[in-house]
Amino acid sequence: MSHLLELRGVHTHIGAYHILHGVDLAIPRGQLTMLLGRNGAGKTTTLRTIMGLWRTSKGSVHFGGQDITALDTPAIAHLNIAYVPENMGIFADLTVKENMLLAARKAGNAAQMDAARLEWIFKLFPAVEKFWNHPAGKLSGGQKQMVAVARAIIEPRDLLIVDEPSKGLAPAIVNNMIEAFAQLKQSGVTILLVEQNLHFAQRLGDSVAVMDNGRVVHAGCMAELAQDAALQQSLLGLAL
Numbered sequence: 001m002s003h004l005l006e007l008r009g010v011h012t013h014i015g016a017y018h019i020l021h022g023v024d025l026a027i028p029r030g031q032l033t034m035l036l037g038r039n040g041a042g043k044t045t046t047l048r049t050i051m052g053l054w055r056t057s058k059g060s061v062h063f064g065g066q067d068i069t070a071l072d073t074p075a076i077a078h079l080n081i082a083y084v085p086e087n088m089g090i091f092a093d094l095t096v097k098e099n100m101l102l103a104a105r106k107a108g109n110a111a112q113m114d115a116a117r118l119e120w121i122f123k124l125f126p127a128v129e130k131f132w133n134h135p136a137g138k139l140s141g142g143q144k145q146m147v148a149v150a151r152a153i154i155e156p157r158d159l160l161i162v163d164e165p166s167k168g169l170a171p172a173i174v175n176n177m178i179e180a181f182a183q184l185k186q187s188g189v190t191i192l193l194v195e196q197n198l199h200f201a202q203r204l205g206d207s208v209a210v211m212d213n214g215r216v217v218h219a220g221c222m223a224e225l226a227q228d229a230a231l232q233q234s235l236l237g238l239a240l
């Protein structure tokens with residue numbers, strides 16, 4: 001199987017703290033991979049390390065066969081990797097349109113945005129169109145999350161990384177999110193999601209990796225984990 005992204009024995013220190021202890025992670029091309037694990041397991045640190053926001057102190061990160069360990073964050077982003085952090089990175093005082101425009105690096109104004117792509121995004125996330133001229137800060141948590149993901153895909157991406165897209169969302173909004181990610185996956189983009197919500201994870205995930213204490217302690221097929229309550233209990237301390 002071909003892997004788009006690979007972490008090999010990655011260690012990350014944050015200041016004096018040794019957080020990642022040799023993470024091995026392989027993300028299959030064209031699939032949606034769920035990164036699960038208890039609070040503090042190291043999921044967000046792993047995403048930030050992939051993006052170069054924390055430096056790898058030992059080990060390596062490979063994207064499309066290229067060693068990207070030493071690249072800085074803008075160079076990593078230019079490889080068509082988009083990252084939506086947990087705080088979503090939205091500018092609250094700007095309108096949804098302005099937020100989208102800032103993300104569309106090649107467009108100087110709304111008229112220069114790729115109209116067909118924008119239409120596709122409006123279908124995936126109707127809230128983006130509905131609140132186009134509203135300040136993003138006034139939107140609900142779910143609507144903001146949709147704007148955040150919409151920003152990330154305003155240009156074609158090879159890899160989309162999202163930290164806890166379902167966090168704090170009402171069940172109906174979670175269903176919209178699931179539908180949108182399923183369609184995104186069909187469009188061919190490889191997706192890596194950090195999740196706490198096992199139901200969300202099992203409905204969307206093709207592959208899964210589970211972290212504990214700064215390491216990947218389980219990796220495989222999501223359907224297998226979804227069917228194995230004992231494994232869920234031992235890895236995550238909870239079951240579906």
Ligand SMILES: Nc1ncnc2c1ncn2[C@@H]1O[C@H](COP(=O)(O)OP(=O)(O)OP(=O)(O)O)[C@@H](O)[C@H]1O
Nearest residue numbers: 014017019037038039040041042043044045046196
């Ligand atoms: N800036 C920081 N300074 C010091 N320690 C940190 C920092 N960021 C994270 N950590 C520590 O690193 C460990 C892993 O944190 P991380 O946020 O990667 O976990 P996580 O799996 O994403 O958990 P959560 O679901 O709670 O966000 C935790 O013990 C956390 O306290």
